[in-house]
Amino acid sequence: MSLPSLETILSYLTIVAAALGALLAALWLSLIIWALRDMRLRSRDPFAQLLAALLVAVLPIFGVFIYLILRPPQTLAELYERALEEEALLQAIEERSTCPGCSRTVQANWLVCPYCHTRLKKVCPDCNSLMELNWNLCPYCGNQHIDPYKADSPASATAVYLATAVAPDPLAADAAEPAPLADAEESGQ
Numbered sequence: 001m002s003l004p005s006l007e008t009i010l011s012y013l014t015i016v017a018a019a020l021g022a023l024l025a026a027l028w029l030s031l032i033i034w035a036l037r038d039m040r041l042r043s044r045d046p047f048a049q050l051l052a053a054l055l056v057a058v059l060p061i062f063g064v065f066i067y068l069i070l071r072p073p074q075t076l077a078e079l080y081e082r083a084l085e086e087e088a089l090l091q092a093i094e095e096r097s098t099c100p101g102c103s104r105t106v107q108a109n110w111l112v113c114p115y116c117h118t119r120l121k122k123v124c125p126d127c128n129s130l131m132e133l134n135w136n137l138c139p140y141c142g143n144q145h146i147d148p149y150k151a152d153s154p155a156s157a158t159a160v161y162l163a164t165a166v167a168p169d170p171l172a173a174d175a176a177e178p179a180p181l182a183d184a185e186e187s188g189q
């Protein structure tokens with residue numbers, strides 16, 4: 001049994017120190033890259049990104065803490081999400097409809113304003129869905145024969161039906177009448 005010589009111990013120590021140094025250098029470098037990436041998520045300013053990386057590079061451990069304290073609290077994605085939420089909220093407020101007659105807030109499914117009796121919506125005679133007054137086509141069942149302002153009452157709805165039912169007859173009669181004449185002319189010639 002012989003004790004390892006001083007040289008061998010020293011060489012082992014050198015190897016261990018080198019490995020430790022390499023690990024620390026890798027850690028330092030990855031922290032710089034992390035700071036750069038993290039700042040890139042939080043700011044589009046290239047100067048701010050460079051400053052974050054430089055801070056972590058110059059002050060290896062404390063720089064990370066300083067960066068964590070000073071960095072913008074929200075990422076750009078979070079800011080974008082919040083902006084979208086605010087926009088949706090604003091739209092919901094805008095969509096709360098008001099009566100064109102008295103400007104009071106009305107429900108979306110009201111037919112008539114209860115305060116000033118202004119007509120707000122009409123009902124599709126086919127499927128009874130609520131429609132805007134200026135629509136002349138029902139988006140729920142595709143009914144196209146709706147008079148914008150008369151289709152709301154059943155009586156006028158039947159009138160519209162009668163009109164559409166009667167309308168083709170004269171046309172058919174007109175179309176049918178010349179035919180025998182043409183036949184007669186043809187047969188006459």
Ligand SMILES: [Zn+2]
Binds near residue numbers: 103
């Ligand atoms: Zn009203």
Ligand SMILES: [Zn+2]
Binds near residue numbers: 125
């Ligand atoms: Zn309909």
